[in-house]
Amino acid sequence: MAIIKWDPFKEIERLFSEEFFPALVPTFTVSSVPVDIYETDKELVVEVGLPGLKPEDVKVVVEDDRLIIEGKKEEKKEVKEENYYRKEIRRGAFRKVVYLPYVVNEDKAKAKMENGILKIVFPKEEKEEKGKEIKIE
Numbered sequence: 001m002a003i004i005k006w007d008p009f010k011e012i013e014r015l016f017s018e019e020f021f022p023a024l025v026p027t028f029t030v031s032s033v034p035v036d037i038y039e040t041d042k043e044l045v046v047e048v049g050l051p052g053l054k055p056e057d058v059k060v061v062v063e064d065d066r067l068i069i070e071g072k073k074e075e076k077k078e079v080k081e082e083n084y085y086r087k088e089i090r091r092g093a094f095r096k097v098v099y100l101p102y103v104v105n106e107d108k109a110k111a112k113m114e115n116g117i118l119k120i121v122f123p124k125e126e127k128e129e130k131g132k133e134i135k136i137e
Helices: 008-015
Strands: 035-039 043-049 058-063 066-073 092-099 110-114 117-123
Touching: 035 092, 058 117
Parallel strands: none
Antiparallel strands: 035 043, 043 117, 058 066, 066 092, 110 117
16 A cells, blocks of 8 residues: 555645535536546556537546546537426536546556547556665765
8 A cells, every 4th residue: 555645735635625525617527527537457447427528629638646637628509598397418617636546657648538438558667676775875
């Protein structure tokens, strides 16, 4: 198990993030942007469900141990709001912040969109040997 440095300011930021306090402007709710995070022997993989969006509609940024996914799905103005019987498909802007289980090398990350799923892959870094001799001068 990796040791993760605790940063109290990041914990405060996490508590007040949109995950717990959604923005007061019309956006997707955080729960409407599903995310799967898993790892294989060689990679950390994040999959995000974004049906109906194109790659150019989405922005992906890695900062520290956070993956920030933002985008916008345009609302069609063909039907008036009062003419709907049911309206569950969310449109508008969204922002999802995902805390990664460990620090990744964003320079080697790859992302692709296929069938409404954004897949972001971070290769695992080669671990250095434990312990290193320090020469005394």
